[in-house]
Amino acid sequence: MRAIPFRGLFFALASVCLAGALCACAPPGEPSGTSWETPAPASVPAAARPAPSPEAFPSRGHPRQGGTLRIAQGADPASCDLHMSRGLSYQAVHPCNPMLSQIVRVDARDHAAIGPDLALSWELAGDGLTWTFHVRGEALWHDGSPVTAADLKFSLDRIIRPPDGLAVGRAGTVARYVPDTGSVWTPDGGTLTVRTRTPAASFLANLASVYVSVYPRGATQALDPPSMVLFEQVVGSGPFRAASAVRGSAYKMVRNESYYEPGVPYLDGLWFLVMPEPAVRLAALKAHEVDVIAVITETEAEDLEAGYAGRIRVLKTPSAGGNTLQMNMEKPPFDDARVRRAVNLAIDRDEARLALGGGLDGAIMPPGGPWALDPAEVRALPGHGDKGQERAEARQLLARAGFPDGLDVVLSTRADPFFETLSAFVAGQLATVGIRARVVPVEAVAYQDLLARGEHAMIGHSHSFALDDPDAILPGHYACGGAENFPRLCEAEIDRLIEEQSRTLDPEKRKSLVDEIQRRVWDLDAKVWFQWSLRRTALWENVRGLEPGGASLYQGRRMDTVWLEPPP
Amino acid sequence: MTGRPAGRHEVTARLARRGAVMLITLWAVTLLAFVLLRVAPGDAALGALARSPGEGFLTPDQIEARRHALGLDRTYMNQYLDWLWGLVRLDAGRSLASGIPVLEELAPRFAVTLELAALTTLLVAGLAVPAGLIAASRAGSWVDRGVRAAALSFLALPSFWVGLLLLLALASWFGFFRAVDYAAPSVDLWRNLQQVGPAALVLALRPAGLLTRVIRASSIEALAADYVRAARARGVGEAAIVWRHVLRTAAPHAVTVLGAQVVYLLGGAIVVEQLFSLPGLGRAMASAVLARDYPVVQLLVLAFGVVAISVNLAVDMAHGLLDPRVRGADAAGGGAR
Numbered sequence: 002m003r004a005i006p007f008r009g010l011f012f013a014l015a016s017v018c019l020a021g022a023l024c025a026c027a028p029p030g031e032p033s034g035t036s037w038e039t040p041a042p043a044s045v046p047a048a049a050r051p052a053p054s055p056e057a058f059p060s061r062g063h064p065r066q067g068g069t070l071r072i073a074q075g076a077d078p079a080s081c082d083l084h085m086s087r088g089l090s091y092q093a094v095h096p097c098n099p100m101l102s103q104i105v106r107v108d109a110r111d112h113a114a115i116g117p118d119l120a121l122s123w124e125l126a127g128d129g130l131t132w133t134f135h136v137r138g139e140a141l142w143h144d145g146s147p148v149t150a151a152d153l154k155f156s157l158d159r160i161i162r163p164p165d166g167l168a169v170g171r172a173g174t175v176a177r178y179v180p181d182t183g184s185v186w187t188p189d190g191g192t193l194t195v196r197t198r199t200p201a202a203s204f205l206a207n208l209a210s211v212y213v214s215v216y217p218r219g220a221t222q223a224l225d226p227p228s229m230v231l232f233e234q235v236v237g238s239g240p241f242r243a244a245s246a247v248r249g250s251a252y253k254m255v256r257n258e259s260y261y262e263p264g265v266p267y268l269d270g271l272w273f274l275v276m277p278e279p280a281v282r283l284a285a286l287k288a289h290e291v292d293v294i295a296v297i298t299e300t301e302a303e304d305l306e307a308g309y310a311g312r313i314r315v316l317k318t319p320s321a322g323g324n325t326l327q328m329n330m331e332k333p334p335f336d337d338a339r340v341r342r343a344v345n346l347a348i349d350r351d352e353a354r355l356a357l358g359g360g361l362d363g364a365i366m367p368p369g370g371p372w373a374l375d376p377a378e379v380r381a382l383p384g385h386g387d388k389g390q391e392r393a394e395a396r397q398l399l400a401r402a403g404f405p406d407g408l409d410v411v412l413s414t415r416a417d418p419f420f421e422t423l424s425a426f427v428a429g430q431l432a433t434v435g436i437r438a439r440v441v442p443v444e445a446v447a448y449q450d451l452l453a454r455g456e457h458a459m460i461g462h463s464h465s466f467a468l469d470d471p472d473a474i475l476p477g478h479y480a481c482g483g484a485e486n487f488p489r490l491c492e493a494e495i496d497r498l499i500e501e502q503s504r505t506l507d508p509e510k511r512k513s514l515v516d517e518i519q520r521r522v523w524d525l526d527a528k529v530w531f532q533w534s535l536r537r538t539a540l541w542e543n544v545r546g547l548e549p550g551g552a553s554l555y556q557g558r559r560m561d562t563v564w565l566e567p568p569p
Numbered sequence: 570m571t572g573r574p575a576g577r578h579e580v581t582a583r584l585a586r587r588g589a590v591m592l593i594t595l596w597a598v599t600l601l602a603f604v605l606l607r608v609a610p611g612d613a614a615l616g617a618l619a620r621s622p623g624e625g626f627l628t629p630d631q632i633e634a635r636r637h638a639l640g641l642d643r644t645y646m647n648q649y650l651d652w653l654w655g656l657v658r659l660d661a662g663r664s665l666a667s668g669i670p671v672l673e674e675l676a677p678r679f680a681v682t683l684e685l686a687a688l689t690t691l692l693v694a695g696l697a698v699p700a701g702l703i704a705a706s707r708a709g710s711w712v713d714r715g716v717r718a719a720a721l722s723f724l725a726l727p728s729f730w731v732g733l734l735l736l737l738a739l740a741s742w743f744g745f746f747r748a749v750d751y752a753a754p755s756v757d758l759w760r761n762l763q764q765v766g767p768a769a770l771v772l773a774l775r776p777a778g779l780l781t782r783v784i785r786a787s788s789i790e791a792l793a794a795d796y797v798r799a800a801r802a803r804g805v806g807e808a809a810i811v812w813r814h815v816l817r818t819a820a821p822h823a824v825t826v827l828g829a830q831v832v833y834l835l836g837g838a839i840v841v842e843q844l845f846s847l848p849g850l851g852r853a854m855a856s857a858v859l860a861r862d863y864p865v866v867q868l869l870v871l872a873f874g875v876v877a878i879s880v881n882l883a884v885d886m887a888h889g890l891l892d893p894r895v896r897g898a899d900a901a902g903g904g905a906r
Contacts, residue, residue, distance in 0.1 A: 071749070079666065086618050087666075134701070166638040168635070221893075230667060231669070248848055249678070249846075249848025249852050250846060251751065272750065274846070275846060276846045277843050277852070278843065280736070281845075281846065285740065285749060288739075361747065447611040449612035449614060453615060500764030552654075
């Protein structure tokens, strides 16, 4: 057999390979629209200046205008209507928040502080119920029309009474205070008045939540349904406005030149890039094709700290959330308090921190926050003692409950690597006292359905709170019928205490009531918090002003005081 | 002359039979997709309201109101017939998740997947044809062994794994990474190729491996045939032999394999689009299935079915054009493929 022309075919083959390689190996480019310009110092309000940078990354100057910040996230924003139930995830909040404003706002650098936003000032009447907000006159919607008190009322009204076919999300906490839309009125175009049902200690804090953003009445009602679901539909009054959206790929914003706060935002552009694969997000960060990943794992953090020290920062902050093991109190064997206590005692908190990436120990309110139970008291709670003794006690409890040889249980969890990992850890812990837990990952929608129907027995589940506030956490998690009350616990006394603390204006008395709720809930062993997480944010060293000011992943993400330091 | 009208009639009848089979197959595909989605666990009304358990203060009344608004409380038969009737009117309904008309939501994604599939097919043909011919011409040599080993590796390696390694290697070792914001070819062709190119390359490896083996085997057979020896004896050049005889013999097999791989590409696109952050139909399918977005999934399954059936038809027709024996069988009333 003779050879056929080899050289021509070889070059054809080589050309194809080269074309593929060229496609893959183009050098990274600069983000578009990068320019540097120092604004007049007088135009930068003191309140808008970012917190000092950590010593390892000393800032080389003052905030500067210019540049485009690129943030990678795993999914598209499901909805920019943050009032409603589909706009709850941080992947919706982070890209949508910079286009929006609130009546009052959580301070990005200190989540415990509440400052003016569309309302420049406010007062509470002597009855302790009537709040009056004075709307700033210079705020404009992105379409150029003025923001009025009617827009603020419209926004609160749709939270109190959502449009047909929509369900209110975390903003619903505000609706608990205000009985009906008649309790919200506008004496004039620049004043909004709200009367709460009872004295409400957390009304202002919950009003300042990102989930109570303000939407324009006219532009919203023009939509069918009347909801700014799509990124590109958003007409807000925030520091950035929508420039373009390619679903599944990129959401881009540009500076809102008519933003009412002087001197900000600093950035010319803000991009959210959708990269579903965590490894791909990390690769993009390493190649400096993105500047920030809001949430990374401990393993990824270690990788970056080892290989990119001095170039990429990993900020580790306590998170208002963590990992739990929850038992359905309506389902045997978890209707037996002895079995639930045995489960709680079986889990070693130190091992949890080792296995699941650090974190903190706490009761049912985020540790380190203003409502946390005293650490000394936490250490005395069941589950935090000597593990050898506690596990021996757990076996005795199981024997007394009729399970001397242990028991077999199904541990359901969402089919997702993170949930499956924490559930696998829990299963290992339970095995130490003879509880043989079979981890069953359930696909997300089916998992949701399982919990809604109350057909689960035990779940491994992670929570992340939007606000470290008793009213934002306790009713949903621990009151009868609460949306995230997956153990289905229902105790009249706990419900009463939850209501009472909400109405108690004296901070010390309220704290003692919240502490009492924590003790009572903990004593039920139904939702076992075994690890309060750390949140890890990865960002390039030139990104300034993004240091988190609190434990919530959701608040303070308007990005108006974030700036990019130019190369030295 | 008398035979021609009868032949045309027969061709028409065969095409009509083929068309009827296509329609029945597509109908079966839609029915299967509809039924499988409905029997899968999970509440679509709940999924349309919240993405995670506990999101929102959802009461059973609100969930029922949403179910009613979405028409999910009607009988399955009504839902299915309404959907079919909508298709006839070119109205595929609205996405349960976003509320956008499904056709409007998927149209830009269709262009992305079409481009990915076209580029992949070009890469497959561009890699496999020369490689298969080179291996055949050097059968038994180190070149042949190398090509066979490479082809087998391409077949064995999962595209997800290869793609991930490619991305990580480029980013970690060379600092190169361009799978960020997608640019349509009409906006920025170079950037578009930088993003779609690597994805197409990864997607092309498996079918290229398969096609290389097929072309190699067919070419070896052809090179040993009497008519090739006779051509060489007549002094016909090697290039002409390859072009006129070897390629022509291998082409029908290659086209059959390539056609089958187009269907594989649609499945592979789900994985590769996810990995390379391409906003195509594959990713739309993955997220719609997870969200129980019935109208989106149903239309995508139908679209994939149309593509699969059309490609099969095109392959059969191409086979007839490329292989005189098939044409002869068709003319004789055969062609029972």
